[in-house]
Amino acid sequence: MKLQLIIISLFTLLFTACSVKPLEPVSFETVNKEISFTNDIKPILDNRCVSCHSCYNSPCQLKLSSYEGLERGGSKADVYANRMNADSPTRLFIDAINQKEWRGKGFFSVVDYLENSNESIMMQYLFQKDKNPLNLGNYSPEEDELSCTKDKDELALFFEDNPHKGMPYGFPALKKEEYNLLMTWLKDGAIDDTKKDDINNFEKEQIKKFEAFLNNKETKYQVTSRYIYEHLFLAHISFDEKSGNFFELIRSTTPTGFKPKIIATRFPYDEVKEPFYYRFRKIESTIVHKTHMVYELNDKKLERYNELFIKPTWEQKPYLPPYDSKISANALKIFEQIPASSRYQFLLDDIHYIIMTFIRGPVCKGQIALNVINDHFWVMFMDPKYDLSLQDKYFLHDNIPNLSIPNEYGEDPSLFKTFKALDNYELAKKYETNKASVYKQYYPNGLNFNAIWKGNQTQENDSILTIYRHFNSASVHKGAFGDIPKTLWVIDFPLLERIYYSLVAGFDVFGNTAHQLLVRTHMDRLRIEGESNFLEFLPKESRQEYFNSWYEGWLAQYLSVYIPSDNNVDIKYQTKDFKKEFANKVLDYTNTKRDSINFIEDGYKQNEIKKVYNTKEEIEKTFKTLTLPNSSKIIKHFTDGESNLAYIRIKMNSGENFVYTLVINRWHKNVALLFDEESRLEPSKDRINFVKGFIGSYPNLFVVVNQNDLNEFFNLLQNYKDTPNDDKRISKFVINRADSNFWENFDWFNNEFKKQDSLQYGLFDLNRYYSKAINQ
Numbered sequence: 001m002k003l004q005l006i007i008i009s010l011f012t013l014l015f016t017a018c019s020v021k022p023l024e025p026v027s028f029e030t031v032n033k034e035i036s037f038t039n040d041i042k043p044i045l046d047n048r049c050v051s052c053h054s055c056y057n058s059p060c061q062l063k064l065s066s067y068e069g070l071e072r073g074g075s076k077a078d079v080y081a082n083r084m085n086a087d088s089p090t091r092l093f094i095d096a097i098n099q100k101e102w103r104g105k106g107f108f109s110v111v112d113y114l115e116n117s118n119e120s121i122m123m124q125y126l127f128q129k130d131k132n133p134l135n136l137g138n139y140s141p142e143e144d145e146l147s148c149t150k151d152k153d154e155l156a157l158f159f160e161d162n163p164h165k166g167m168p169y170g171f172p173a174l175k176k177e178e179y180n181l182l183m184t185w186l187k188d189g190a191i192d193d194t195k196k197d198d199i200n201n202f203e204k205e206q207i208k209k210f211e212a213f214l215n216n217k218e219t220k221y222q223v224t225s226r227y228i229y230e231h232l233f234l235a236h237i238s239f240d241e242k243s244g245n246f247f248e249l250i251r252s253t254t255p256t257g258f259k260p261k262i263i264a265t266r267f268p269y270d271e272v273k274e275p276f277y278y279r280f281r282k283i284e285s286t287i288v289h290k291t292h293m294v295y296e297l298n299d300k301k302l303e304r305y306n307e308l309f310i311k312p313t314w315e316q317k318p319y320l321p322p323y324d325s326k327i328s329a330n331a332l333k334i335f336e337q338i339p340a341s342s343r344y345q346f347l348l349d350d351i352h353y354i355i356m357t358f359i360r361g362p363v364c365k366g367q368i369a370l371n372v373i374n375d376h377f378w379v380m381f382m383d384p385k386y387d388l389s390l391q392d393k394y395f396l397h398d399n400i401p402n403l404s405i406p407n408e409y410g411e412d413p414s415l416f417k418t419f420k421a422l423d424n425y426e427l428a429k430k431y432e433t434n435k436a437s438v439y440k441q442y443y444p445n446g447l448n449f450n451a452i453w454k455g456n457q458t459q460e461n462d463s464i465l466t467i468y469r470h471f472n473s474a475s476v477h478k479g480a481f482g483d484i485p486k487t488l489w490v491i492d493f494p495l496l497e498r499i500y501y502s503l504v505a506g507f508d509v510f511g512n513t514a515h516q517l518l519v520r521t522h523m524d525r526l527r528i529e530g531e532s533n534f535l536e537f538l539p540k541e542s543r544q545e546y547f548n549s550w551y552e553g554w555l556a557q558y559l560s561v562y563i564p565s566d567n568n569v570d571i572k573y574q575t576k577d578f579k580k581e582f583a584n585k586v587l588d589y590t591n592t593k594r595d596s597i598n599f600i601e602d603g604y605k606q607n608e609i610k611k612v613y614n615t616k617e618e619i620e621k622t623f624k625t626l627t628l629p630n631s632s633k634i635i636k637h638f639t640d641g642e643s644n645l646a647y648i649r650i651k652m653n654s655g656e657n658f659v660y661t662l663v664i665n666r667w668h669k670n671v672a673l674l675f676d677e678e679s680r681l682e683p684s685k686d687r688i689n690f691v692k693g694f695i696g697s698y699p700n701l702f703v704v705v706n707q708n709d710l711n712e713f714f715n716l717l718q719n720y721k722d723t724p725n726d727d728k729r730i731s732k733f734v735i736n737r738a739d740s741n742f743w744e745n746f747d748w749f750n751n752e753f754k755k756q757d758s759l760q761y762g763l764f765d766l767n768r769y770y771s772k773a774i775n776q
Contacts, residue, residue, distance in 0.1 A: 023156050026119050026127035028183040029176075035185045037067060037192050044178050045070070046286050047747065048168055051766040052141055054288040056080070056362070056509055059141045059169065060148035062110060063092055065286040067192040072102045073109045074121075076148045079509060087510040092285075094264045108150040111190040117152060122167075123186050128159050129166025129173045135738040135773035139170025142767050170773060171766070172742050197259075197282055199245060206239040207247070207280045210297055211256045213305065214249075214278035219318040224309040225278055226321075227335050227343065230505055233268040234357055235295035236283060241759050245282060246294070252279040268505050269334070271323030289753075289762030290473070290697035293356050304349065308342040315339070315393070329407040329506045331497050333400050341390045344493040347500075348381065348453065352462055352478055355379065358499060359467075359474045360697070362509040371677050372523045375469045375644075375665040376689070377485045380586065382492040382533070386451035388438055389493045395438050396494065402431035405498055406518035407506030425561045428525050432532065436565035439536075446568035447536055449589045452490070463590040468663055468695060470644045472768070475696045482598045482689045483627070484583040486667070487550055489530030490537070499526050524672060528560055538578045540566055546579065553680075556670035596620065598627050598689045609718065613710040616658055619650065622714050623660070623690040634720040635664055635686045643700035643770050646734075647749050648690075652707045659752055661695035662703070664688055688717075694753050698768040702735040702745050709733070731774065738773040 035041065045064045053064040056079045063069030069092050077087070088105065089095045096102045099109075110121040149155045158165070168174070174182065185191075199207075214225040229249055236246040251272055252260040260279040263272050316337040327333050335343065347354050389396040404427065439447070455463030461479035468475050491499075507519055531550070535543040543564045551560045575581050587594060594601075597620050606625045613619055646662040667685035668677075705713045713733055720726050735745045746766075754761040 021156060021160050023124060023152055026123050029180045031181050031184040035181065038194055040181055041185050044182055048174060050286050050288060050763055052169065055291060057142050057767055059146050061090060065288065066284050067194055068092060070111060071099055073107045074148055075107045077106060082513045084512055086512045089266060089510045094262055111186060114152050120186055121149065121155065123183060124155055125167040126179060126183060129168065130179050132163045132166060133173040134164055134775060135170055136164045137773060138771040139737065139773060140771045141169055171737055172740060196284065199282060200240065200243055203239045203243060203245060206297065208256060209302060211279060213302060219320060220310060222320060223318055223338060227338060229278055230268045232295060234293060234361060234504065236292055237280065238294055238296050238759065246287065247280040247282055250279055250281050251276045266508060269328040287762040288765065290765050291360055292762035293353055293360055294759055295350060295353050308346055309338065312339055312342060326408055329501055330405060331501050332396065332403055332494060336397065340396055340493060341384055344384055344390055347496055349456065352465065354500060355465055355476045357504045359476050361504045362507055370469055370472055370474055371671060372520060372527060373467065373469050374487055374668055374671055376482050377467055377487045377489060378480055379465045379467060379489045379491060381453040382490060383451055383453040387492045388442055392438060399431055399434055402427045403494055403498060405502045405506065406522050407502055428561060429563055432563040436567055440567050446570040448570035449586065452586060452589065454590050461592055464592050470696050470698065473696060473698050480587060480592050481595050481691060483600050484580055487531055488534045490533035491530055492533060495526060495529050528562060532562060536565065536567060537569055537571065537582055539569055539573065542578050550670065551672055552669040556672040560672045597623050609711060609714045611711050613707060626717055627688050627690065629685060629687060630718060633722040634717055635688065636683055645696045645699055646701040646703050647694065647699050648703040648705065650705050659693055661691045662688060663691060663695055693756060698765045700768055701770050702749060703733050704735060704745060705733050736774045737769055738775050
């Protein structure tokens with residue numbers, strides 16, 4: 001019987017393989033002109049392809065944000081796969097420099113002709129979409145099992161089962177003129193004409209100045225340069241805002257005056273045995289918002305570097321620190337010779353950038369990675385004059401053994417090291433106990449508002465930052481957005497540095513699962529440390545109760561190690577709602593504006609939805625009412641589909657447009673557990689925020705509302721019942737991925753964002769757009 005089954009199975013497989021329909025030859029109208037990649041092809045790729053193909057989460061690792069990415073092609077390897085052993089990195093422009101090297105790493109061409117064919121993989125994907133333009137079912141590029149086809153047989157099998165999954169994947173097809181242009185260019189050999197290193201004279205001069213500083217051979221400069229590099233290696237550096245050029249700081253085999261040649265290392269603190277130079281290399285890829293972290297360099301910044309690092313006398317004679325992998329991941333130890341006050345002030349000078357690296361660093365996706373934080377919270381910082389890690393010269397040195405981070409185990413930790421690190425709470429307990437004791441000695445009456453940093457006086461609203469989590473991504477913003485959040489953090493220098501080296505400098509997206517688990521669980525402790533620092537500003541008898549309210553459930557409280565101090569607080573509270581009173585007072589102290597839409601003042605009365613809206617003020621008054629918890633099922637409807645972020649365009653009759661982002665903040669009973677997030681949600685406490693302009697990098701929905709339809713739209717948000725009728729009504733405003741005008745709406749939002757903030761602008765990512773295709 002078993003033999004018969006085997007024979008039947010073999011014949012079935014043979015018959016199936018033989019019955020696959022061969023690929024149909026592609027067809028298109030040849031464009032009779034000389035086609036330029038830069039002027040003709042790149043705009044099509046940027047506007048229709050890069051929105052999904054630009055980062056580690058690009059389907060099949062196919063990055064279309066540069067010609068080099070197109071030439072590299074695709075790979076069947078999943079960057080985010082669970083793995084026992086670390087994988088070899090495949091970072092474009094870093095880990096290989098030509099097509100031959102990429103083929104050796106398992107990448108296959110999408111533009112070269114297939115065997116016995118005069119067509120490429122890319123041509124076939126575009127042709128299939130042109131032939132079958134209808135979008136059917138659900139499309140989720142990050143979650144779908146994509147075959148990453150690399151030959152004719154795989155292509156034929158894929159399209160036989162998935163005729164409606166050509167490219168663009170799950171969105172409307174290219175216009176005929178775009179399709180014909182792109183297909184002709186591919187047919188003619190996909191020739192590149194990109195002009196490299198197009199840098200203006202001002203940028204050249206600025207680069208010379210900074211490279212001279214960074215490559216100064218004096219020991220003090222060398223140590224300083226290493227510290228700066230390890231914090232700027234992900235930065236998109238701007239020397240001239242008007243040029244639109246951005247640069248990256250690299251370690252190169254070549255000195256100033258020669259073409260930069262990057263030295264590929266897994267971590268920025270890895271040792272380079274050969275002589276190297278810090279160099280600035282122009283970023284040639286299209287700028288995408290999810291990885292766009294702007295850092296401006298100018299004469300004032302160079303003067304500041306000298307003021308912070310070179311002019312001060314270091315207590316220790318400068319020496320070159322080792323590149324010992326066991327300690328290089330811990331900046332508090334390796335850079336101890338640099339005055340802590342200089343290091344902390346360096347971070348505070350560009351604190352929005354530093355915190356943004358936590359958010360837009362190597363992790364381009366990951367619900368499990370992001371569920372370590374609440375959906376909405378504010379972050380404040382210890383003032384350098386009150387931070388005892390700076391003021392007490394012994395405190396930080398004595399506690400460095402208690403401030404280790406698991407990244408010290410590298411990208412490939414063993415299971416033994418993993419479980420040992422996960423179970424080691426004693427260091428955290430010891431550090432918190434020591435810290436409380438020292439702060440009590442210096443401040444016997446406790447901390448007051450003077451200990452909260454007031455921000456950089458030259459920058460607006462950076463004393464308080466707002467973090468929004470958007471399910472599997474997040475964003476950071478200057479100022480206090482939203483109403484008073486569930487939790488607040490206060491970050492001091494040791495915490496800030498450890499978060500950076502844990503989540504950014506020491507995180508390896510190609511590391512094994514144990515490495516990523518260590519980073520994720522260590523972040524639990526760092527989050528609690530930030531929350532604990534905040535609780536020190538509340539009366540000591542209230543601290544444990546507040547903490548317990550953030551960590552509901554016995555398991556969450558067991559896993560969340562909190563060591564409340566018995567230190568006093570030097571703030572006179574007038575009410576019993578200590579958190580609310582503190583939040584209001586700290587906003588006043590730091591001169592931070594309250595959110596005009598989402599912050600709910602005492603005695604606030606709801607506004608009735610108006611029949612007619614004529615002004616922006618009237619619209620925002622209704623938005624404010626809609627931020628209050630209500631019985632509408634609109635939040636549940638969206639979060640069930642993992643849609644937490646919508647861009648809203650309001651078209652006024654005058655021709656003016658208003659843009660807002662709808663952010664859904666889900667209430668978590670705790671964020672202490674790795675899995676089963678849904679069981680820890682409390683929908684009755686969910687809130688909506690409406691923010692002016694654009695929030696986040698991954699829009700889940702585009703919404704377009706005409707002025708005359710505002711009454712209907714607002715009523716729908718407030719009274720949505722999750723019925724077929726309401727679903728039909730909402731489709732009037734929401735732009736579905738199958739909408740024939742989808743690309744026109746995408747272009748409008750994209751261009752509007754560029755118009756509002758050209759320096760911070762980058763293309764949005766559509767990998768997480770609402771998955772269901774609805775054909776009406």
